[in-house]
Amino acid sequence: MERAEPSVIRLATPADIGGIFAIYDEEVLHGTATAQTVPFTAEEREAWFARHTPDLHPLVAAVEADGFVAGWAGLSPWSPRQAYRRSAENSVYVARSRHGRGLGRALMRELLARTLRDTPVRLVIARPTERNVASIRLHESLGFQTVGVLRHVMEKFGELQDVRILSLDLDARTP
Numbered sequence: 001m002e003r004a005e006p007s008v009i010r011l012a013t014p015a016d017i018g019g020i021f022a023i024y025d026e027e028v029l030h031g032t033a034t035a036q037t038v039p040f041t042a043e044e045r046e047a048w049f050a051r052h053t054p055d056l057h058p059l060v061a062a063v064e065a066d067g068f069v070a071g072w073a074g075l076s077p078w079s080p081r082q083a084y085r086r087s088a089e090n091s092v093y094v095a096r097s098r099h100g101r102g103l104g105r106a107l108m109r110e111l112l113a114r115t116l117r118d119t120p121v122r123l124v125i126a127r128p129t130e131r132n133v134a135s136i137r138l139h140e141s142l143g144f145q146t147v148g149v150l151r152h153v154m155e156k157f158g159e160l161q162d163v164r165i166l167s168l169d170l171d172a173r174t175p
């Protein structure tokens with residue numbers, strides 16, 4: 001198996017956008033990790049990046065010495081309505097060639113630490129498909145608990161998908 005270079009996990013910069021979307025678009029076009037089916041345009045990518053302000057919805061990246069983005073994790077709004085500001089949805093994506101090396105968990109730990117330290121967000125929500133065992137296990141290992149399952153809420157590649165909703169209450173979390 002190819003050996004991954006050690007990566008540094010830090011806030012993402014505009015230079016990481018290409019690498020972030022190289023990973024994401026793999027799932028957009030060929031996977032069911034995201035319900036999105038059409039890749040963002042260059043303009044949409046930049047707008048998406050700009051919405052990730054570190055004081056509300058941080059975006060972190062695992063970057064290797066040569067600049068290769070091995071993975072990323074970020075928060076996005078749960079709802080635009082003001083009273084939901086304390087809640088956010090998380091995304092976490094690791095390059096397929098770097099799966100199973102602890103990067104997903106390290107990215108999530110960094111994201112959750114920054115969320116608690118730098119933002120007003122206290123409820124973090126994840127929505128993996130029911131078949132995404134890796135994501136469900138990863139979130140459970142971080143203390144996320146299942147709230148429920150939405151049956152047949154998503155259809156991709158002609159297949160109906162159930163989506164599990166998990167949440168983590170950062171105020172109730174033991175360090």
Ligand SMILES: CC(C)(COP(=O)(O)OP(=O)(O)OC[C@H]1O[C@@H](n2cnc3c(N)ncnc32)[C@H](O)[C@@H]1OP(=O)(O)O)[C@@H](O)C(=O)NCCC(=O)NCCS
Nearest residue numbers: 033092093094099100101102103104105128134135137138
């Ligand atoms: C989910 C994902 C981010 C996990 O990243 P990763 O770096 O491979 O995961 P890690 O090596 O950090 O593993 C952390 C934990 O996740 C779980 N896990 C990871 N891969 C798993 C697999 N294939 N099967 C079962 N559990 C798995 C395990 O609990 C693991 O802990 P352990 O090694 O102590 O058992 C990665 O599989 C991925 O990018 N998938 C595609 C995108 C995606 O599904 N994102 C989530 C959308 S909701």
